[in-house]
Amino acid sequence: MLKRIILFVVYILFFNSILLYGGDDNFMKQVMEKVHTFKLENGMQFVVMQREKTPVVSFVTFVKVGSVDEDIGHTGIAHIFEHMAFKGTKDIGTKDWKKEKVVLEELDNVYRKYIRCVNEDKSSDRCKLLKNKFNRLLEQADSYVIPNEFSKIIEKNGGEDLNAATSTDYTIYYCSFPSNKVELWFSLESDRLKNPVFREFYTEKEVIREERRMRIDTSPMGKLIEGFRSIAFSAHPYSHPTIGWDSDIINTTIKDVEEFYKKYYVPQNITIAIVGDVDIEEIKKFAQIYFGSIEKGDEPPIVYTKEPKQNAKKGITIFGNAQPIYVRGYHVPGYGDKDYVVLRVLEDILSEGRSSRLYSHLVLEKKLALSVSAFYGFPGERYPCLFGVLAIPNMGVSVDKLSKAIDDELNDILKNGVKKDEIQRAYTLEKAELVRQMESNLGMARELAYAQAIYGDWKNIFFIVEEFKNVSSNDIQHVIRKYFKQDNMVEGKLIPTNNKN
Numbered sequence: 001m002l003k004r005i006i007l008f009v010v011y012i013l014f015f016n017s018i019l020l021y022g023g024d025d026n027f028m029k030q031v032m033e034k035v036h037t038f039k040l041e042n043g044m045q046f047v048v049m050q051r052e053k054t055p056v057v058s059f060v061t062f063v064k065v066g067s068v069d070e071d072i073g074h075t076g077i078a079h080i081f082e083h084m085a086f087k088g089t090k091d092i093g094t095k096d097w098k099k100e101k102v103v104l105e106e107l108d109n110v111y112r113k114y115i116r117c118v119n120e121d122k123s124s125d126r127c128k129l130l131k132n133k134f135n136r137l138l139e140q141a142d143s144y145v146i147p148n149e150f151s152k153i154i155e156k157n158g159g160e161d162l163n164a165a166t167s168t169d170y171t172i173y174y175c176s177f178p179s180n181k182v183e184l185w186f187s188l189e190s191d192r193l194k195n196p197v198f199r200e201f202y203t204e205k206e207v208i209r210e211e212r213r214m215r216i217d218t219s220p221m222g223k224l225i226e227g228f229r230s231i232a233f234s235a236h237p238y239s240h241p242t243i244g245w246d247s248d249i250i251n252t253t254i255k256d257v258e259e260f261y262k263k264y265y266v267p268q269n270i271t272i273a274i275v276g277d278v279d280i281e282e283i284k285k286f287a288q289i290y291f292g293s294i295e296k297g298d299e300p301p302i303v304y305t306k307e308p309k310q311n312a313k314k315g316i317t318i319f320g321n322a323q324p325i326y327v328r329g330y331h332v333p334g335y336g337d338k339d340y341v342v343l344r345v346l347e348d349i350l351s352e353g354r355s356s357r358l359y360s361h362l363v364l365e366k367k368l369a370l371s372v373s374a375f376y377g378f379p380g381e382r383y384p385c386l387f388g389v390l391a392i393p394n395m396g397v398s399v400d401k402l403s404k405a406i407d408d409e410l411n412d413i414l415k416n417g418v419k420k421d422e423i424q425r426a427y428t429l430e431k432a433e434l435v436r437q438m439e440s441n442l443g444m445a446r447e448l449a450y451a452q453a454i455y456g457d458w459k460n461i462f463f464i465v466e467e468f469k470n471v472s473s474n475d476i477q478h479v480i481r482k483y484f485k486q487d488n489m490v491e492g493k494l495i496p497t498n499n500k501n
Contacts, residue, residue: 028462031438035448035458036280040287042296043268047448047458048283049275051441055179057276058161058441061189062449063171064271065264067242068303068380076208076244077252077260079166081196083204084257085173086150086164089195092188093149097197100144104199107137108254111202115251138202145199153188157181161442168242168380169454176442179277183286190290193270196261198254205249212243220320220494227316228327228492229379232386236307238379266297273449275441307331307384315491325494326399328406329378329386330483335454339482341467342475343376343387348426349418349476350374350389350409355425357409358389368397368405382454386490387483399493414480417473427468434465 035049066078090097114130121127154162154175162175177185216222226241233239244252272291274283310331332343351358351374362369372391379385393402438444451461 031462032459037452037458038284038287040267040292042292042294043266044287044291044294045271045452046283046287047271047273047452048278048280049273049444049448050278050280051275051444052277055277056176056441057179057182057185057274057278058176058445059174059185059189060273060442060445060449061173061193062271062273062453063173063265064169064269064453065171065300066167066169066380067240067244068168068237068382069264069301070237070240070244073248074252074256074260075240075248076242077248077257078171078264079243080205080208080249080252081257081260081265082164082166082171082173083208084196084198084201085192086148087197087199087201087204088146088150089191089197091191091195092153093146093197093199095144095146097144100141100197100199103137103141103144104197104201104254107134107141107202110134110137112253112255115253119251141199142203150188150192157184159185166242168238168240169382170450172446172449174442174446176276182278182282186286186290189272190294193265193291194294198257201254201257205252208243209246209249212246212249215243216241217246220318220322221325223320224316224318224325224327224492224494227318228329228490231314231316232329232331232490233307236305236383237303238307238383238385242379262297264300266300267291267294268296269300271449271453273445273452275445275448303383310488310490313486313489313491315493317493317495319495319497321497322494324393324399324496325390325492326393326402327388327390327492328403329388329490330485331488331490332376332385332387332479332483334377334383334385335381339479340381341464342471342479344430344464345423345426345468345471346476346479347374347376347387348429349422352426352429357413357422358391358406361409362391362402362405366405367394368402370394372406399495403491410480410484414477418476419473423468423471423473423476426471427465430465430468434461 031049034051035047037045037047039045067075070077087093090101094100110130110133114127114134117124117127117130151162154177158178158181160176164171164173173189175185216226229241230239243249272287333339348356350356351372354360354364358369358372358374362372370392372389374387374389376387377385378388389406391402391406393399434447436443437447447461448458452458455461455464
């Protein structure tokens with residue numbers, strides 16, 4: 001996870017938190033005393049924390065599905081579903097669901113025929129007829145839509161922060177409500193989980209395609225990271241761009257997304273975190289009433305594919321009208337491995353704050369880079385992933401010179417190790433960041449949901465940070481020696497077009 005918090009700001013937040021909570025150990029104790037977990041018979045997990053300071057409650061619905069779970073030919077489908085989750089249900093967002101349902105089914109049927117026709121012979125008269133029929137049905141379907149009704153209900157009742165996000169490893173939906181509207185949230189969220197309707201589907205797909213054009217297709221940086229990711233993983237689905245390949249977005253149909261929903265949006269794959277002014281027993285009652293009737297379903301598929309061992313350095317060079325950028329990555333294990341915490345500590349030692357090794361040496365002292373950051377867990381951490389370094393060279397500095405300087409810093413650690421106070425500093429910064437994330441109800445809910453779903457227990461957000469103290473200089477040298485090798489490295493370069501020759 002990329003973190004670029006300025007050091008003095010982190011310390012201010014950290015010490016403010018100590019004053020507020022009476023020390024971070026006390027803060028940890030208070031959190032543990034106020035968090036309750038329970039699971040419904042269908043497997044849906046709930047993590048609830050009581051905070052009575054303000055009459056506000058934040059909700060996070062965490063679904064353990066992301067682009068890593070997508071099949072070839074259906075990349076981007078997790079992101080497409082996320083967009084659809086705001087389009088309403090059978091009761092919300094429609095003027096007449098029975099009539100709309102008939103049109104949507106015919107619309108999707110015609111689109112599937114049209115796509116097949118286009119892929120076989122797009123110039124045929126049959127393709128033109130299907131396209132015209134599709135457009136007529138699209139207009140008819142739109143006539144039944146009440147735009148943004150789901151969002152308007154939330155806003156009308158004082159809801160805030162309504163949003164969602166899709167990543168490589170997961171999808172989340174979140175919002176905050178006044179504490180007297182808790183049951184309304186349960187009603188709305190259970191309705192869209194039980195009865196999603198894929199209205200405005202084909203219009204929204206064009207919005208997503210435009211998003212892809214802006215973020216990747218016309219962005220040299222976007223092209224670099226997408227290319228870097230795709231060559232880093234030749235077999236494992238971590239190679240999939242989260243937004244999807246354009247051809248896959250075009251070819252995805254409502255039927256495809258319905259099948260994806262049935263496969264992954266099952267109760268045992270969903271964790272809900274609730275933080276704020278709530279009554280635990282009331283939450284349990286609402287959970288059973290609104291979510292208990294959802295059938296368990298089959299267990300979602302597991303990603304079995306393993307990335308083959310890399311035997312030679314890989315690289316990609318992108319030319320574009322932009323400033324140069326250098327990025328490298330090494331294949332490392334994901335969460336659960338014995339080296340996980342060591343790699344997290346190394347990430348902080350290399351680039352967290354102005355006194356970190358890469359920043360202080362390459363940016364401040366040698367002035368080789370405008371910025372530099374190390375990051376563990378790209379593009380996710382559910383499976384073996386990458387430990388990376390991204391840097392922007394200073395004017396007149398080549399990416400190759402910057403690469404050599406990064407090598408020198410890593411070799412210095414191999415030769416001389418790291419100091420105890422560097423490890424202590426990583427521990428202190430990580431605790432400060434954790435406290436900062438948890439200061440808001442929504443931040444706390446996101447942390448709890450992620451840890452419960454990905455780490456297996458929400459308490460691990462604390463236990464992992466405490467393990468930072470047990471890391472030694474020898475451990476740091478060990479992971480660099482083990483993973484940071486040329487034949488395990490992937491390198492990406494963005495070169496300005498005028499420097500192409």
